[in-house]
Amino acid sequence: xxxxxTQADLLPGFLAISSVLTGFSEHxxxxxxxxxxxxxxxxxxxxxxxxxxxxGAFSACDIGDDTxxxxxxxxxxxxxHARFGPLARNLIKLWYIGTWHCMPRDWHEAxxxxxxxxxxxxxxxxxxxxxxxxxxxxxxxxxKPFGYGMWANPPRVTRA
Amino acid sequence: MNGTEPFxxxxxAAFATTYDVAIVGSGVSGALIAKxxxxxxxxxxxxxAGPGEDVTIGEYTKSVERFYSAVSKDNNAxxxxxxxxxxxxxxxxxxxxxxxxxxxxxxxxNGPFEIDSTYSRVLGGTTRHWEAKALRMLPxxxxxxxxxxxxxxxxxxxxxxxxxxxxxxxxxxxxxxxxDQRYGGLTFEDGYVYPMKRMPPSFLDKTMxxxxxxxxxxxxxxxxxxxxxxxxxxxxxxxxxxxDGGKGFTPTGAVSIHQAEMGGxxxxxxxxxxxxxxQAKYDARRTLLAAMDTGNxxxxxxxxxxxxxxxxTTGRVTGITCKTYADKDAPGHVTGMLQARIFVLxxxxxxxxxxxxxxxxxxxxxxxxxxxxxxxxxxxxxxxPQVVGTGRGxxxxxxxxxxxxxxxxxxxxxVRFSIHNDGWGWATGAPxxxxxxxxxxxxxxxxxxxxxxxxxxxxQLLLDCMIEVLPEETNRISVDPRHLDQLGxxxxxxxxxxxxxxxxxxxxxxxxxxxxxxxxGAEDHTRYDPLAPGWVSxxxxxxxxxxxxxxxxxxxxxxxxxxxxxxxxxxxxxHGNLYLAGAGSMPSIGTANTTLTLAALCLRxxxxxxxxxxxxxxxxxxxxxxxxxxx
Numbered sequence: 001x002x003x004x005x006t007q008a009d010l011l012p013g014f015l016a017i018s019s020v021l022t023g024f025s026e027h028x029x030x031x032x033x034x035x036x037x038x039x040x041x042x043x044x045x046x047x048x049x050x051x052x053x054x055x056g057a058f059s060a061c062d063i064g065d066d067t068x069x070x071x072x073x074x075x076x077x078x079x080x081h082a083r084f085g086p087l088a089r090n091l092i093k094l095w096y097i098g099t100w101h102c103m104p105r106d107w108h109e110a111x112x113x114x115x116x117x118x119x120x121x122x123x124x125x126x127x128x129x130x131x132x133x134x135x136x137x138x139x140x141x142x143x144k145p146f147g148y149g150m151w152a153n154p155p156r157v158t159r160a
Numbered sequence: 161m162n163g164t165e166p167f168x169x170x171x172x173a174a175f176a177t178t179y180d181v182a183i184v185g186s187g188v189s190g191a192l193i194a195k196x197x198x199x200x201x202x203x204x205x206x207x208x209a210g211p212g213e214d215v216t217i218g219e220y221t222k223s224v225e226r227f228y229s230a231v232s233k234d235n236n237a238x239x240x241x242x243x244x245x246x247x248x249x250x251x252x253x254x255x256x257x258x259x260x261x262x263x264x265x266x267x268x269x270n271g272p273f274e275i276d277s278t279y280s281r282v283l284g285g286t287t288r289h290w291e292a293k294a295l296r297m298l299p300x301x302x303x304x305x306x307x308x309x310x311x312x313x314x315x316x317x318x319x320x321x322x323x324x325x326x327x328x329x330x331x332x333x334x335x336x337x338x339x340d341q342r343y344g345g346l347t348f349e350d351g352y353v354y355p356m357k358r359m360p361p362s363f364l365d366k367t368m369x370x371x372x373x374x375x376x377x378x379x380x381x382x383x384x385x386x387x388x389x390x391x392x393x394x395x396x397x398x399x400x401x402x403x404d405g406g407k408g409f410t411p412t413g414a415v416s417i418h419q420a421e422m423g424g425x426x427x428x429x430x431x432x433x434x435x436x437x438x439q440a441k442y443d444a445r446r447t448l449l450a451a452m453d454t455g456n457x458x459x460x461x462x463x464x465x466x467x468x469x470x471x472x473t474t475g476r477v478t479g480i481t482c483k484t485y486a487d488k489d490a491p492g493h494v495t496g497m498l499q500a501r502i503f504v505l506x507x508x509x510x511x512x513x514x515x516x517x518x519x520x521x522x523x524x525x526x527x528x529x530x531x532x533x534x535x536x537x538x539x540x541x542x543x544x545p546q547v548v549g550t551g552r553g554x555x556x557x558x559x560x561x562x563x564x565x566x567x568x569x570x571x572x573x574x575v576r577f578s579i580h581n582d583g584w585g586w587a588t589g590a591p592x593x594x595x596x597x598x599x600x601x602x603x604x605x606x607x608x609x610x611x612x613x614x615x616x617x618x619x620q621l622l623l624d625c626m627i628e629v630l631p632e633e634t635n636r637i638s639v640d641p642r643h644l645d646q647l648g649x650x651x652x653x654x655x656x657x658x659x660x661x662x663x664x665x666x667x668x669x670x671x672x673x674x675x676x677x678x679x680x681g682a683e684d685h686t687r688y689d690p691l692a693p694g695w696v697s698x699x700x701x702x703x704x705x706x707x708x709x710x711x712x713x714x715x716x717x718x719x720x721x722x723x724x725x726x727x728x729x730x731x732x733x734x735h736g737n738l739y740l741a742g743a744g745s746m747p748s749i750g751t752a753n754t755t756l757t758l759a760a761l762c763l764r765x766x767x768x769x770x771x772x773x774x775x776x777x778x779x780x781x782x783x784x785x786x787x788x789x790x791x
Contacts, residue, residue, distance in 0.1 A: 020605070020606055021605050021606065022605075022606065022609070023605070023606035023607040023608075023609055023610045067607075071606075074605065075603075079603065079605070088605075089599050089600060092599050092605065092609070093595060093596070093599060096595055097592060097595060099231055119231045120231060121228070121229050121230075121231060123229075124225040124228035124229050125228075127228040127229065128228060132591060132595060132613065133551070135609075135610045135613050135614070136550070136551055136591065136613050136614055136617045136618050137549060137551075137552075137614070137618065138430065138549070138550065138551025138552055138617075139428070139429065139430060139551070139552070141233075141429065141430045141431040141551075141582070142224065142227060142228065142429055142430075142431035142435065142436075142437050143228070143429065143431075143437060145427035145428045145429040145430070145438075146427075146428050146552060147427055147428060148360075148397070148398075148425050148426055148427055148428065149360040149428075150428055150552065150553075151360070151362045151363065151428050151549070151552040151553025151554075151557070151581060152360040152361060152362060152363060152366070152553075153363060153549075154363055154549065155363065155547050155548065155549025155552070155618060156549075157547060157549075157614050157618055158547055158614070159546075159547050159611075159614055159615055159618070159619075
């Protein structure tokens, strides 16, 4: 398979785990227009194998809508896993602020990946589409303004 | 001439022309002088070290996208690095070790204080990243020595400068409310209103004001009542129909040589520093384009002034040797000489002094480069009891101004506070650092992460304490032949320490902000890292102080050649046809961002130059051996 075919194959799993990690629906993630670019970026930096294995571990049990069970599954099988945990946390940051962070050196030593891994923003719109800003009821600084004087109104997000 | 030609004057044509006035620097100082003189029919050349780009929306958008794509969003992030006209970057300020200078960036840091201030070498200068706060200095700031026995008096009073402040507020397009500016002896002409109505105070401002307004504070022997007041700023808002005796005001929006319809009003992009994507914030390109429209002003970009040439007998400037480069990074340049009847250095307080010192012109007072000032910023930060919507609106819409002056200035420095709508970013790198902490240390994901972010970021309040620094001769810019840039120009060497007079106010400000957080019921999260650059200690307490990018004082203004560098019109005492313009002339900086005041000074300078070169003589002044300036 070509890299594009491999990644098309991984896309549903990538969206599913991204939704659980970020707390945003697959629909919202799709709406950023970044999905394919982020999957390609992550695969390029950590290698397809690591991504495929993580998605395999994620979908190994059929959990359905049980959020508590999903949370436990994520902690046990993904977030605390030496290979998948750092990758999962990197994906959260990629979705939230549009920045891919270089994986830790010990991770690369253990699991390979791209020697040219580096901090970068895959595209200018990766920054403006960051989920952090809607999460806190703000606009990405320098984009998507709310309009003159809207800052005088009470915030639209509230503390849980 | 049509719209584009003045931006493309060939270097050989510029060097072959004798202009009425040659100005080094396309920032706000140079632009205001060029526009004023061009409008009077004088032939003016403006020289810019950086690329002369960004005069179309398309080019400007490249800067916005460069900012989006920059992992490190420092205040020069929108602008491409150039090896031929390098810029200081805040991240180059690192802790000095064993008293060794730090030369990793363009500025060579000699210490002892590690200053993280920067400036921009691009068309429009540092107004390309300024925040656009446009406070006037207070009457007391102009008479520090006579009122408080500290610092220096200006040769100009507030009352004398007040009409020029009004002109500057028009040129820059200031939104503000005069009623909010009645404190500390500030006066305005009867019936004066700012060109545009004040920026609406943020929800955070209003939340703070509820519990803070009327808070009585004793400073020295005086008691002050604190109030949250709107901050005047050069950002387009709603024009005030009462402006100019009822004539109103028309804001200038985005700069473009093509038609562009944006920037007429702030939209709340929350990115005043470094770049407003719609150009609602003033930057000096607006004034430059108006200068070009006079048909009498040329721009020569990618040209770095190398040496001011002086007649040894008369002291008059005979020319300025410049190096023009083609590629921003590749070595190679051509050398030429600027020729004019009058020369103006308007390259900012650091670069003006650097150029003069590199030309072995120390001034008869020996004060060139000395008396360097900048504001010292003490940052304090906390979490409000309720979500206040951090991250919305212009970076600051209000501040606390009531203690900007008082008799306490006999003993310690003045201070004002800004309320930040953009959260803790300046202090901690928020909200990026908050995200990292919640994900990496608190192991939050999914919905819990979203809730955690609202709680952690949505309640953030940052109060910056802008503290006065007085002129001291040991604080200085110098040059050293061991530190050259790619063009062979000496780089600026900064020697700076924070005087006790300022440190005392840092300690006072920390105490007062603690009380403010206590009154608001806010969690005070302020902490200072002794390993960070800018760490200082005073009376057993340590703080990190940050620079304000308000470089000033290096060609200080005064009443005589023995004790100052320029006169009240910014004219050099030593060189009869040379003006040094900008904040470098200021004998004090009080607690106001320097741009509005230096703009007022430069409008006076333009008047002085115009009086010297009457427009009636201007046409004949273009010497016959050079080509005609295209009209």
